[in-house]
Amino acid sequence: MAATTTIKQINLNPGQRAERKLLVTVAEWQEPTLDGSTTGIETVRELLGTRTEDSSIEYNPDIQESTDILGNNYTDVNKTQPSQAFDPFLILGGSRLGAFLNDIRRRNALSELQQFTIYVITAFVGSEEDGYETEKHTDCSITYDSIGGDANVNFPITVHFSNKITTGSVDKIAANFEFTPDTTI
Amino acid sequence: MDKYQAVIDFLIQCPVIAENPLFFNFLDAKDNNKQIITQSNETSLNKKFIDGSVMKRFTFTIVDFRSVIYQPIPKVEGYTNENVEEIIDVQSIMDWVNAQADIENYPDFGNDCKIDSMRTTSENPNLNGVDTQITPALAKYSMSIQIDYIDTSKAIWK
Numbered sequence: 329m330a331a332t333t334t335i336k337q338i339n340l341n342p343g344q345r346a347e348r349k350l351l352v353t354v355a356e357w358q359e360p361t362l363d364g365s366t367t368g369i370e371t372v373r374e375l376l377g378t379r380t381e382d383s384s385i386e387y388n389p390d391i392q393e394s395t396d397i398l399g400n401n402y403t404d405v406n407k408t409q410p411s412q413a414f415d416p417f418l419i420l421g422g423s424r425l426g427a428f429l430n431d432i433r434r435r436n437a438l439s440e441l442q443q444f445t446i447y448v449i450t451a452f453v454g455s456e457e458d459g460y461e462t463e464k465h466t467d468c469s470i471t472y473d474s475i476g477g478d479a480n481v482n483f484p485i486t487v488h489f490s491n492k493i494t495t496g497s498v499d500k501i502a503a504n505f506e507f508t509p510d511t512t513i
Numbered sequence: 514m515d516k517y518q519a520v521i522d523f524l525i526q527c528p529v530i531a532e533n534p535l536f537f538n539f540l541d542a543k544d545n546n547k548q549i550i551t552q553s554n555e556t557s558l559n560k561k562f563i564d565g566s567v568m569k570r571f572t573f574t575i576v577d578f579r580s581v582i583y584q585p586i587p588k589v590e591g592y593t594n595e596n597v598e599e600i601i602d603v604q605s606i607m608d609w610v611n612a613q614a615d616i617e618n619y620p621d622f623g624n625d626c627k628i629d630s631m632r633t634t635s636e637n638p639n640l641n642g643v644d645t646q647i648t649p650a651l652a653k654y655s656m657s658i659q660i661d662y663i664d665t666s667k668a669i670w671k
Contacts, residue, residue, distance in 0.1 A: 348565075349668070352564075352670070379562055380564075
């Protein structure tokens with residue numbers, strides 16, 4: 329079924345290229361508060377891609393192609409399994425995601441890797457007034473691929489998107505953004 | 514924060530520099546005078562990150578003039594030569610800079626810049642030349658310092 333609402337247009341001048349920073353991936357998860365309380369749980373958000381020079385969302389489509397007796401080709405997309413690798417993902421002071429994943433790594437608590445909400449903010453669509461178009465993916469996984477490196481400790485990670493998507497918008501590009509789901513008329 | 518002033522404010526903490534005249538982009542070749550010389554940095558070497566922040570490099574050179582004497586080295590083990598003592602004193606500036614890097618005491622480049630690393634580009638000072646036409650004769654030593662910093666002024670995440 330085609331989209332029933334007007335497609336928002338890209339907020340750039342004709343021909344202007346979108347800077348890479350306008351495609352933002354943010355991880356959200358819950359963890360105990362840092363104040364030492366044993367019962368407090370807080371939601372934490374962190375921008376992915378600090379010190380990363382190149383990273384893309386790979387959709388990994390599962391494609392089935394066929395050709396009928398007239399020579400027409402048909403391509404069926406059965407599913408996509410999107411993922412996004414961040415390499416390097418350096419261990420940096422102040423990174424709560426780095427600390428969180430490292431804690432999971434040392435306990436080998438693999439099931440805890442599946443608790444992330446990932447926001448993909450396309451800041452080249454929308455505005456500060458109307459909000460920036462965003463996809464909210466729930467129940468995503470973040471896996472660590474290795475740890476080590478040369479001069480600095482690198483802990484490259486891959487985000488595996490769940491495809492449980494809620495479309496909407498965020499009011500700002502900052503950790504305290506508010507996500508508003510799209511309304512269906 | 515202006516990076517040039519930040520470098521000056523930082524270097525005057527170094528005892529060897531604090532005790533002697535310091536010049537900025539001005540040559541005054543006299544014994545013990547120090548000079549900061551700015552260098553251009555290739556913007557093509559900047560590393561752009563996907564969040565809009567950029568790794569940049571700030572390089573400058575410190576020139577140190579020292580009197581030297583015509584004094585053959587006696588073939589006596591352990592005998593100190595004044596010229597050797599002078600270069601050891603020049604070396605102490607480099608050692609001080611690297612010691613500050615170890616404890617992450619960096620020049621203050623302001624809120625939008627986070628210094629990633631600071632290092633001298635060589636282990637020991639370079640002798641650029643000796644002017645024997647003046648009295649006392651002067652040796653010109655130099656050392657370059659590289660500061661890599663992340664400029665977050667255009668980062669999208671605030």
